[in-house]
Amino acid sequence: MNERPYKIPESVLVVIHTAEREVLLIERADxxxxxxxxxxxxxMPEEDLSETARREVQEETGIVVAAAGVESNQAIGNALPAVNLRDWQLSNIYEIYPVWRHRYAPGxxxxxxxxFGLLVPRDIPVTLAPREHTRYQWLPYREAADRCFSPSNAEAILQLPSYMQG
Known part of the structure; x- marks a missing residue:
């Protein structure tokens, strides 16, 4: 049996952005x-997608988002308000890159x-998880889309203006 459980083939992509349409990009350590x-x-299969998004944002950037049940659109302590994290109701099904398929169950x-989109203040501190990412940068959204290696990530970033208006 595999020592580590297989990854669940359902994930989140969180476009972290400012009101000025600058997007945070992070460089993979691997x-x-x-x-x-x-x-x-x-x-876990039953994990709520917004919880997955909050957890991944905190793990990868140190940015904390309040839980959805928290009453208020104010920041709680160092946490951003839950309303800043928005489910764009957009899903992509894509082929897992062969280099990463070993993380998933056979077949x-x-x-x-x-x-998801996450609205943050431009000066928010970013603390990367060094085992996952080595550097970060803020770029205007079109430049950020051009820099992404993933086509679905680039496409999501290009849609940022329409999701910010909604």
């Missing part, structure tokens, strides 16, 4: 030059990715 938004799989080749 693939230099691979820039992306926050991504991550569910820990699993596709992943369903659910897209």
């Amino acid at each position: 693939k230099a030059g691979f820039w992306q938004s926050v991504t991550g799989s569910k820990d 699993v080749t596709k992943n369903t990715e659910h897209v």
Whole structure:
């Protein structure tokens, strides 16, 4: 049996952005030059997607988002208000890159990715998880889309203006 449980082929993509449409990109530690938004799989099949998004954002960037049940659109302590995390109701099904397929159960080749947006202040501190990411940068959204290695990530970033208006 595999020592580590297989990854669940259902994940989130969180486009972290400012009101000025600047997007946070992070560089993968295991693939230099691979820039992306926050991504991550569910820990358990029953985990709520917004919880997956909050957990992954905190793990990968140190940014804390209040839980959805917290009453208020105010920041709680150092946590951003829950309303800043928005489910874009957009899903992508894509082929898992062969280099990462060993993380999934045998025969699993596709992943369903659910897209979220997270509005943050431009000066928010970012603390990367060094085992996952080595550098970060803020870019205007079109430049961020051009820098992403993942086509679905780039497409999500290009849709940012329409989701900010809604």
